Amino acid sequence: EIVLTQSPATLSVSPGERATLSCRASQSVSSNLAWYQQTPGQAPRLLIYDASNRATGIPAKFSGSGSGTDFTLTISSLEPEDFAVYYCQQRGSWPFTFGQGTKLEIK
Amino acid sequence: EVQLLESGGGLVQPGGSLRLSCAASGFSFSSYAMSWVRQAPGKGLEWVSSISGSGDSTYYGDSVKGRFTTSRDNSKTTVYLQMNSLRADDTAVYFCAKTTYSSGYPSHVDVWGKGTTVTVSS
Numbered sequence: 744e745i746v747l748t749q750s751p752a753t754l755s756v757s758p759g760e761r762a763t764l765s766c767r768a769s770q771s772v773s774s775n776l777a778w779y780q781q782t783p784g785q786a787p788r789l790l791i792y793d794a795s796n797r798a799t800g801i802p803a804k805f806s807g808s809g810s811g812t813d814f815t816l817t818i819s820s821l822e823p824e825d826f827a828v829y830y831c832q833q834r835g836s837w838p839f840t841f842g843q844g845t846k847l848e849i850k
Numbered sequence: 851e852v853q854l855l856e857s858g859g860g861l862v863q864p865g866g867s868l869r870l871s872c873a874a875s876g877f878s879f880s881s882y883a884m885s886w887v888r889q890a891p892g893k894g895l896e897w898v899s900s901i902s903g904s905g906d907s908t909y910y911g912d913s914v915k916g917r918f919t920t921s922r923d924n925s926k927t928t929v930y931l932q933m934n935s936l937r938a939d940d941t942a943v944y945f946c947a948k949t950t951y952s953s954g955y956p957s958h959v960d961v962w963g964k965g966t967t968v969t970v971s972s
Contacts (some may be wrong), residue, residue, distance in 0.1 A: 744912065777958040779895075786945055786962035787895065793952075796959060830895055834957050838911045839897040 745769050745833050749842035755850040758821050762844045766814040768815075772835030778807055779814045784828045790829075793817065808828055823849070852961045854946045855913040856955055859966030862936055866970075870931040872946030872963060879927040880904065883949040883956040886920065886931045888942035889965075896942075900956040901929065909956065914940075936970045943967050 746769040756762045766776065768773045773782055774794040779787040788797040791807035794814060826849050831842040859871040872884070885900040899920040900909040908920050919932040929946060946963035949956045 745917075767921075775952075775957075779896075786964055787959070788962070789958060792950075792958045806952050808851065832895070832897070832958065834955070836951070837909050839900075839956075841895040844894045 744838055745836055745840055747831050747833055747840055747842035749845045753846045755848050756821055757850045760821055762818045762821055762847055764816040766831035766842050768812045768833055772810045772833040774810045775833055775835040776814050777832045779830045780827050854963035856946045856963045856966035859968045861969045863972050864937060864970055866936050867934045870966060872929045872942055874927045880924040883951060884929040885947040885949045887945045887947050890942040937969050941970045
């Protein structure tokens with residue numbers, strides 16, 4: 744099973760600033776990685792798929808990069824609604840797995 | 851508009867069974883894989899199972915293999931999760947998930963249901 748490790752566990756950033764979230768895989772997943780956002784009490788929402796492609800309706804402030812084992816989600820110009828938990832997910836091999844999440848909180 | 855509506859959650863005793871349903875609408879149901887993803891209270895996401903659009907192929911996570919069965923009825927645009935031999939650590943919100951394909955293989959979730967809660971407790 745591929746283990747995804749997200750860092751940091753909690754990230755404190757001020758509104759208007761940029762946030763950089765990391766996801767590292769225990770073995771290569773090529774570009775087979777997605778990012779999701781989850782706010783309290785809600786279902787997750789797809790942000791990025793195949794490492795760097797924005798999902799439909801996702802603003803350009805969200806960007807993904809990386810391949811192999813190291814991936815980054817960058818969120819620019821943070822707004823109040825961006826403070827949430829973010830998960831990465833790999834589809835490089837079954838069973839698909841998620842990272843443990845990064846909580847993005849207001850500084 | 852794509853909609854996924856889960857039902858069937860509830861309280862069940864350890865060792866018991868439960869069947870979840872997910873009624874889908876707003877897209878070409880048989881063209882998409884469908885998945886179940888769960889989230890234990892206060893915890894992260896866990897991919898439980900996926901099923902191909904035709905229903906011919908199914909995939910299960912290690913923690914549920916042999917206990918859970920995923921099926922679908924394309925005529926009813928509904929996917930099911932039959933859960934047997936339930937344990938306390940199966941307690942979670944179960945999300946139904948429309949899953950895209952890539953190279954003929956399930957890929958990522960592009961639409962999520964709101965979830966249904968399963969509680970396993972005596």
